[in-house]
Amino acid sequence: MAKKYELNEIEVWDGNTAVSHALRQARIDVVAAYPITPSTPIVQNYSKFLADGYIDGEFIMVESEHSAMSGCVAAGAAGARTATATSSQGFALMVEVLYQASGMRIPVVLTVADRALAAPLNVNGDHSDMYLGRDAGWINLCAYNPQEAYDLTLMAFKIAEDLDVRLPAMVHQDGFICSHTAQNVRPLSDAEAAKFVGEYKPVNSMLDISNPVTHGVQTEEDWHFEHKARQHNDLMNSKNVIKRVFDEFKTLTNREYNLVDNYKLEDADIAIVAIGTTVESARIAADKLRDEGIKAGVLGIRVLRPFPFEEIVNALSNVKAIATMDRSAPGGTFGMLFNEISGAMIGSGKSPIILNYIYGLGGRDTTIEQLIEIYRQLDDCARSNQRKYPLQQFIGLRGPKLSFF
Amino acid sequence: MTKKIRNLKELSLSNDRYEGANLMCPGCAHNIIVREVLNATDDPVVVANATGCLEVCTAVYPKTSWDTSWIHIGFENAAVAIAAVQTTYETLKKQGRLPKAAQKLADEGRDIKFVAFGGDGGTYDIGFQSLSGAFERGHNFMYVCLDNEVYANTGGQRSSSTPIGASTTTSPAGAVSYGEKMMKKSIVEIMADHGAPYVAQVSPSKWKDMIKKVQKGYEAKGPVFINAMSACTTEWRFASEDTIAVSDLGVDSCMWPLYEIINERDEHGIIYRTKLNITYRPKNKIPVEEYLAAQPRFKHLFKPENRHIIDLLQKAVDIRWENLQRREEAGV
């Protein structure tokens, strides 16, 4: 039986430490993982917990991320609670199996310390890996600080494993800026966390040898569409379970989570929409503009998938100008948030001015001043009711101004 | 628990856990191999399958041809899949959380056996990294390679198992080519060099030899590799009734020698002795030519300009056969 880990009411943890404790407390049966910067400390900490007797389950130190996710899927099919961690190139190597995890409905939890994708090689934080996996049929939860990374990791198990969901879930945090930045974190005790996450309930376990099951079949044109439809439907409906789990967590901890994280949007004329640590920076920038009497707000995406359409539209319904902030090279089009926020607004009959900012690639710092400048452009547009700036602008870039459309 | 199989009549008492209503070609050796592997034990068996003929022909929704639990994830991950299923078994057993039926059989000393099937594509090539990793980590499972020396499922492209001279759809024989240019990869030795306790090469035509080796594999502690010759009626282009005859020609010509490599390990895992046993010695070692002549994939080698490849193959077979005998004698 695993030893109890004595924790202080307030710990000073970086995002990786916070996540590794959440994984330990979730009492995972099988972790299969391969280290990669900046999520490596999650894997290392977990190994140390195991070495010190704090973990009952098994840890398979596989030879690649492809095998890490494959191991998780197979262990899940055999009736194990499973999880792993990765970043960047490791995430990219996993992509094939991400689709298999969701298609086979195995509730793996994947904690991602988001990082840029090569080439050129880069170890720092951006959202290229998150964007690469966004169509993989997983639930995507986004943390902005170590406390949230801890909380969302615990909640991810409860959401993913819910019998109405049975879909894998990712918990994102920004590489380095969150994963390696120590902050105050209020953990649950081991017992509270275990009780909250609950016992794992295996579904169609391969080890139930009296009921042999075939996992990972082939479906062709006569069946594939129906199965993908069912999977999409269940992912869309997982919203209700996510909200329920957020509520249960609030009852337990008094920490509140919502599908979107609204900051001063009730009366806002202009808003920044972002994911990750930039949400917290944007709040500071918004306050500075509010000091000048400009009604600025921030919408943080907490749940990227399932896409919180109604919540986004409700929060932005009276906003006149919106900045969508994409921290991933858009590869020949607009950034994902621009497309999705624009689609949501148009789909609900709204036509605010929407601009797209590409920022922070490869860990480039994004300053409060830059965010203030974005708000000033939005304010300019809102006051004149005219789009006075290009639809897509790169910010914080050396050389001539880069913009399109 | 080792099943008592003294003769074919005793083996025939086995109740297959694999269904004949599958989409494999008539005369496919894969099916014969799968049956021999599963029927070699009465312990429960759980299977992982790499993408390939066996996988696409036995689990086409909405029907399964498996009467035992089975998983397929992808082409290159059958080894880690079965390793993770086995790891789950170990931890749930330790935690007292096994499903009831599995617990009951475990209490009777009939622990689940874990088997992975992959073709030579999923084994020699795209799945090799996962296979090597799982062997290095020492998981307790048996990997059976269904070696038909070609990517049969995708229409007969060459693999690193394709022998020199074979005509495949990506190494076709033509006006200026004799077909495949590379020698076959020595997968048996490569897997033995991982330190696996038991590695063997088998042919389903020599059923007794094969059952015996599979049973040794089930008994071994650690990863076991079985390389099974799977004569492919479609890609080797022989008539479906000749599967066993062609397999026997492979064995009797020593193109497909039957042998085993045993790494004897102490309690710390240190290998103190490696033994190689040749388990079948043809009474008359027939010329390789006879084996090649039975398969139209080698037809072009009989043209005068390509005959040197037959000579080359004969030479390679003779050298290997000699080397095997030397290793056996030397006990290394």
Place this chain on the structure above:
Amino acid sequence: MAKDIKDLGWNELIPGAALFSFSEPVEDVTEVAIDERPYSPTNSHEYSVGDWRVEKPVFNRDYCIDCQFCWVFCPDISIISRDKKMIGVDYEHCKGCGICVEVCPTNPKSLLMFPEHLENEEALAKWPAKEAKK
């Protein structure tokens, strides 16, 4: 399952497309003969691949020595053998590969290929005599 699987809509499918071998638990499948298992509608057992054949193997009990070569080398579990005795051919699952005939060691053979349309009685009436040793 009341409805045929083919009639199920997307909302009625098992998540993950898992398939089940049996409709009720079977504690030890190695103790239950094929044909006697509680096959689920998602087991291929009830499928027939018999229409793949152009020729079929016909079994002649008179010459069989129950060696079981045909049983062990049949790729499709279509040689029915019970209690070490060869009983016959499962024509629902036999694809007509002809391996059983090739491996049969008796003289004359106890299994021979005949055109699919020929009745087994007719085939047995045409059975060849013992071949002289060459």
